[in-house]
Amino acid sequence: MTSATNSSIDGQQCPRHEDLVEDRLVLWYFVAALTFMTISMLAGILMGLQLLRHNPLPAIEVLSPGRWRMVHTNAIAYGFLANAFLGIMHWVIPRLTLRPVLSNPLSYLIFFAWQAVVLATAVGILFGQAQGVEWGETPVWIDPFALLGLLLVAINFGAPIINAPGPLYVTLWYYLAALVWTFLTYAMGNLLPEYFVCGSSAGAVGGLFIHDLVGLFVTPLGWGMMYYFVPILLKRPMWSHGLSLVGFWGLAFFYPLQGIHHFLYTPIPMFLQYGAVLSTIALEFVVLTVIVNFVGTLYGTGDLVLRNLPLRYFYTGILFYFLTCLQCALQVTLTFQALIHFTDWVVGHAHMVMFGVFSLWQLGVMTYLVPRILKTEWYNPKWCEWHYWASSGGLLVMASDLILGGLFQGWSWAALQPWDASIHLSIPFWSVRLVAGLVMFAAQILFVVNFYLTWRKSTRSFSVTVPATGAAPAFGQ
Amino acid sequence: MSAHRTHWLTKIVFALILTPAILGFANKFLDLVLVVQGDEDGAFAVTPIVNYLLATAGFVCLLLWTAARGAFQDLDGPSRVMFENEQRFEKLARETALD
Numbered sequence: 001m002t003s004a005t006n007s008s009i010d011g012q013q014c015p016r017h018e019d020l021v022e023d024r025l026v027l028w029y030f031v032a033a034l035t036f037m038t039i040s041m042l043a044g045i046l047m048g049l050q051l052l053r054h055n056p057l058p059a060i061e062v063l064s065p066g067r068w069r070m071v072h073t074n075a076i077a078y079g080f081l082a083n084a085f086l087g088i089m090h091w092v093i094p095r096l097t098l099r100p101v102l103s104n105p106l107s108y109l110i111f112f113a114w115q116a117v118v119l120a121t122a123v124g125i126l127f128g129q130a131q132g133v134e135w136g137e138t139p140v141w142i143d144p145f146a147l148l149g150l151l152l153v154a155i156n157f158g159a160p161i162i163n164a165p166g167p168l169y170v171t172l173w174y175y176l177a178a179l180v181w182t183f184l185t186y187a188m189g190n191l192l193p194e195y196f197v198c199g200s201s202a203g204a205v206g207g208l209f210i211h212d213l214v215g216l217f218v219t220p221l222g223w224g225m226m227y228y229f230v231p232i233l234l235k236r237p238m239w240s241h242g243l244s245l246v247g248f249w250g251l252a253f254f255y256p257l258q259g260i261h262h263f264l265y266t267p268i269p270m271f272l273q274y275g276a277v278l279s280t281i282a283l284e285f286v287v288l289t290v291i292v293n294f295v296g297t298l299y300g301t302g303d304l305v306l307r308n309l310p311l312r313y314f315y316t317g318i319l320f321y322f323l324t325c326l327q328c329a330l331q332v333t334l335t336f337q338a339l340i341h342f343t344d345w346v347v348g349h350a351h352m353v354m355f356g357v358f359s360l361w362q363l364g365v366m367t368y369l370v371p372r373i374l375k376t377e378w379y380n381p382k383w384c385e386w387h388y389w390a391s392s393g394g395l396l397v398m399a400s401d402l403i404l405g406g407l408f409q410g411w412s413w414a415a416l417q418p419w420d421a422s423i424h425l426s427i428p429f430w431s432v433r434l435v436a437g438l439v440m441f442a443a444q445i446l447f448v449v450n451f452y453l454t455w456r457k458s459t460r461s462f463s464v465t466v467p468a469t470g471a472a473p474a475f476g477q
Numbered sequence: 478m479s480a481h482r483t484h485w486l487t488k489i490v491f492a493l494i495l496t497p498a499i500l501g502f503a504n505k506f507l508d509l510v511l512v513v514q515g516d517e518d519g520a521f522a523v524t525p526i527v528n529y530l531l532a533t534a535g536f537v538c539l540l541l542w543t544a545a546r547g548a549f550q551d552l553d554g555p556s557r558v559m560f561e562n563e564q565r566f567e568k569l570a571r572e573t574a575l576d
C-alpha cells in the first residue's frame with residue numbers, strides 16, 4: 001500500500017480512501033462469506049429434510065446428518081459471519097483511524113489462511129474428527145492454526161486502532177475488544193475442556209464458550225459496524241455517543257459470566273446460576289440503552305428506512321435484536337426455562353439472532369458497499385429488494401414457527417406425553433421451517449447471481465489505482 | 478439533543494446499571510469466598526468465576542486508563558470527528574470522480 005497521500009479539504013489533511021482501504025480484499029471476503037453461507041444453508045436444508053425423515057443422502061457415513069448439522073453451524077459462524085466481518089473491518093478500521101492496516105501482504109495471508117482453516121474444519125467434521133464442544137467442533141489439530149490466525153488478525157487490525165489518536169469512536173472500542181475477546185474465547189472453549197477441566201466444570205466452560213462466541217465475537221463486531229454505518233447513511237452523528245459508551249462498557253462487564261444461563265437446573269451451584277440470571281437482567285438494561293440510541297438517531301428521519309435498502313436491513317436487524325432480547329428476558333427465568341429447554345424455541349431464537357440480526361446487517365452492508373467498490377449500480381436493484389423481502393420474511397416465518405413449535409413441544413413434555421407424541425406434533429412445524437428455509441436460500445442465491453452479474457458489468461480494474469468511493473451508486477446516499 | 482441533556486441521561490442510565498451490578502458483584506464475591514473455604518465439591522465453580530474476575534480486572538484497569546486519558550470529558554467529540562472525516566472522504570471522492 002502506498003503511503004498516505006494528503007489532500008487538503010477545508011484546510012484539513014485527509015488521506016485518500018484508496019491509500020487506506022484494500023477494496024479488492026473486501027470483495028474477496030464477501031465472495032468467501034457468501035460461498036460458505038451457501039454451503040451452510042444447503043447443510044441446514046439437508047438437516048431439515050432429515051428431521052422430516054426425508055434424508056436425501058442415506059447410508060453415507062461421511063454425509064450423515066449429525067455431521068451436516070455441525071457443518072451448518074460452523075460454516076455459518078466461521079465461514080459466513082467471520083469472513084463478512086473481516087471484509088467489513090478492512091473498510092471500516094482504516095477509514096475511522098485514517099491509517100491503513102499493519103501490513104497488506106499480511107492481510108492477504110490471513111485471508112487465504114482463514115479460508116484454509118474453515119475448509120479444513122468442514123472436511124475434518126465430515127470425516128468424523130469433530131471435537132466434543134458445541135461450536136468448537138473444529139478438529140483439535142486445527143485449533144493452534146485457528147488461534148494463530150486470530151492472533152494475526154488482532155495484530156493487523158489492532159495496530160491502526162492503537163496508533164489512532166484518542167479518544168476513540170465507539171466502533172473502535174467494540175472492534176478492539178472483539179479482537180482480544182475472540183482470541184481468548186476461542187482459546188478458552190477449545191483448549192480448557194480438551195486439556196484442563198472435565199465434568200461439570202467443562203460443562204460450565206462450554207456454556208461460557210457458546211455464549212461468549214455470540215456475545216464477545218459476533219455482538220461487538222456487529223454493533224461496532226452499526227455505529228459506523230447507521231450515522232453515515234442517516235447523514236447525522238449518533239444521538240448520544242456517551243450512551244453508546246455505556247453500552248460498550250456494560251457489555252464488557254456483564255457479558256462474561258452469562259454463559260451459565262444456558263445451564264440452569266444443572267449440577268452447577270445454584271448461586272452461579274442465579275448470578276448468570278442477574279447479569280443477564282443487567283445486560284437487558286444495557287441493550288435498552290443501545291436500542292434507544294439507535295431509535296434516537298433515526299428520530300425525525302424514519303421515512304429513510306423505507307426508502308433506503310441498507311438502512312432497512314439495519315433497522316430490521318435492530319428490531320429482531322430487540323425481539324431476541326425480549327425472548328432472553330423470558331428464557332432466563334427458571335420457570336420459563338423449565339418449559340422451553342431442549343425445544344425448538346431455542347433453535348428459533350438462534351436463527352433469529354444469527355440470521356435476523358447479524359446476517360441481515362452484513363447483507364445490508366454488502367448491499368451498500370458492493371456498488372461503491374465496483375463503481376457501478378447493482379445489476380438489478382429490484383433483485384436486491386427481493387433479496388431483502390425473502391430473507392427477512394423467510395426468517396420471520398422460520399423463527400416464529402420454531403418458537404411456537406418449541407412451546408408445543410415443551411407443553412407436550414410437561415404433560416408427560418410419550419416422546420413420540422412430541423415428534424408427531426413437531427412435523428408441521430418442521431415442514432414450515434423447511435419451506436421458509438428454502439425461501440431464504442433462494443434469496444441468497446439471487447443475491448449471489450446479482451453480485452456476480454454486477455461484478456461482470458463493472459469496468460473497475462483492481463490492478464490500477466482508481467478512486468474507491470465516487471458518485472455513490474444506488475442505495476448509498 | 479443538548480449536551481446537558483445527554484449528560485444527565487447518561488448519568489441516570491449509568492446509575493441504573495451500576496447499582497444492581499455492584500450489589501450483584503459483592504454478593505457473588507461473598508459466595509466465591511464461601512465456596513473456596515468450604516465444600517470441596519463446589520470448588521470447580523471457581524474456574525468460571527476466576528475467568529470472570531480476570532476479565533473484569535482487565536476491564537477495570539482499561540476503564541480507569543481511558544478515563545485518565547480524558548475519554549469521558551467530551552463524550553460526543555469522537556462521534557463528531559468520525560462524521561466530519563466521513564464527509565471529507567465523500568467530498569474528496571466526488572472531486573476525484575469529477576476530475
Ligand code: HEM
Binds near residue numbers: 048359437
Ligand atoms: C436454509 C436455511 C436454514 C435451514 C433450513 C436451517 C435449518 C437448521 C436445522 C435443521 C438446524 C438443527 C436444529 C436441531 O438440531 O433441531 C439448525 C441449527 C442451527 N442453525 Fe440453521 N438453518 C438455516 C439457516 C441458518 C442460518 C442462515 C443461520 C445463521 C446465520 C443458522 C444458524 C443456526 C444455528 C446457530 C443453529 C444451532 C441452533 C441450536 O443449537 O440451538 N441457520 N438450522
